[in-house]
Amino acid sequence: MKRQVSSGERSASEVLSSAARDGVQPEATLRVSELIGAIPWLGPTRTAKIMQELRISPSKRLGGLGVHQYQRLHEFLVRRQAPRRPAEPETPGSRLVVLAGPTAVGKGTVAGYIREHYPDVQLSVSATTRPPRPGEIDGVTYFFLTDEQFDRMVEAGQFLEWATVHNAYRYGTPRAPIENALATGRSVLLEIDIQGARQVRQAFPEARLVFLLPPTWDELVRRLVGRGTEGPEEQARRLETAKVELAAQEEFDATVVNTDVPEAAREVVDLMTA
Numbered sequence: 001m002k003r004q005v006s007s008g009e010r011s012a013s014e015v016l017s018s019a020a021r022d023g024v025q026p027e028a029t030l031r032v033s034e035l036i037g038a039i040p041w042l043g044p045t046r047t048a049k050i051m052q053e054l055r056i057s058p059s060k061r062l063g064g065l066g067v068h069q070y071q072r073l074h075e076f077l078v079r080r081q082a083p084r085r086p087a088e089p090e091t092p093g094s095r096l097v098v099l100a101g102p103t104a105v106g107k108g109t110v111a112g113y114i115r116e117h118y119p120d121v122q123l124s125v126s127a128t129t130r131p132p133r134p135g136e137i138d139g140v141t142y143f144f145l146t147d148e149q150f151d152r153m154v155e156a157g158q159f160l161e162w163a164t165v166h167n168a169y170r171y172g173t174p175r176a177p178i179e180n181a182l183a184t185g186r187s188v189l190l191e192i193d194i195q196g197a198r199q200v201r202q203a204f205p206e207a208r209l210v211f212l213l214p215p216t217w218d219e220l221v222r223r224l225v226g227r228g229t230e231g232p233e234e235q236a237r238r239l240e241t242a243k244v245e246l247a248a249q250e251e252f253d254a255t256v257v258n259t260d261v262p263e264a265a266r267e268v269v270d271l272m273t274a
């Protein structure tokens with residue numbers, strides 16, 4: 001027997017979770033666009049955009065989703081359902097700032113400079129499934145998690161955003177430290193990839209998104225090659241991705257050109273306080 005999802009009963013993600021648990025497909029004939037469109041504050045345009053991001057065609061019904069589409073939809077709903085922050089920071093003056101940009105532009109270097117020279121800026125510590133490199137400290141560089149631990153945090157809605165980066169490992173921003181910092185009037189800087197920046201924009205429309213640019217394309221190539229952490233094949237793949245990533249700068253609130261590290265760091269910090 002079919003029935004409609006009603007907000008007074010179970011939420012959409014509860015329906016999907018129990019379906020996954022029980023191995024049954026409820027509401028199989030419900031269109032995904034209707035399910036998403038029923039979320040408060042999402043108009044048809046946002047719904048269409050979300051469908052596009054989830055890579056689900058507008059006509060798809062729940063019962064017709066592929067495994068990956070189903071997984072993406074589930075994760076989206078869990079994220080939406082996690083406790084939401086109000087539209088404005090709770091304390092005036094606190095701000096959430098995202099620093100993103102193409103591979104090897106110097107995000108880590110600039111963030112490291114800020115950590116060292118601007119102790120008042122709180123830098124978010126991400127969680128990752130990638131193994132630690134020599135010298136990296138758990139809880140300082142990253143929280144190093146197993147796949148299972150990461151899954152549990154995703155399920156519990158404990159990430160503000162998360163993404164698989166460079167087709168390899170998963171990275172995510174723990175939600176609680178960010179919310180605590182903003183609630184106590186501190187600004188927070190997230191150094192994350194572009195997919196993550198887009199998710200932060202959805203969850204925190206008031207966040208400021210800063211895009212770090214290389215002075216030139218050739219300099220970006222020089223930095224990637226000069227860093228020497230990837231082989232030629234991986235370098236070529238990252239540079240292909242970088243072209244797409246550079247096109248995303250239009251979506252950001254501000255751009256900073258990383259010619260000189262201290263100068264770029266100061267510009268980012270200025271954007272946090274301005």
Ligand SMILES: Nc1nc2c(ncn2[C@@H]2O[C@H](COP(=O)(O)OP(=O)(O)O)[C@@H](O)[C@H]2O)c(=O)[nH]1
Nearest residue numbers: 126127162163165171172173191192193195196
């Ligand atoms: N979405 C997202 N991306 C992250 C997060 N933390 C780090 N990243 C990105 O993950 C990528 C890989 O970082 P890292 O493991 O330090 O490797 P490296 O950039 O190759 O030195 C970088 O582009 C980071 O910006 C996070 O919490 N969320």
Ligand SMILES: Nc1ncnc2c1ncn2[C@@H]1O[C@H](COP(=O)(O)OP(=O)(O)O)[C@@H](O)[C@H]1O
Nearest residue numbers: 103104105106107108109223227258259260261
């Ligand atoms: N302003 C800069 N001038 C010259 N080299 C830089 C500058 N910023 C970063 N680099 C170098 O570029 C390489 C990539 O920087 P990194 O911080 O690892 O990039 P990302 O975190 O964006 O992938 C590193 O070798 C770093 O030392």
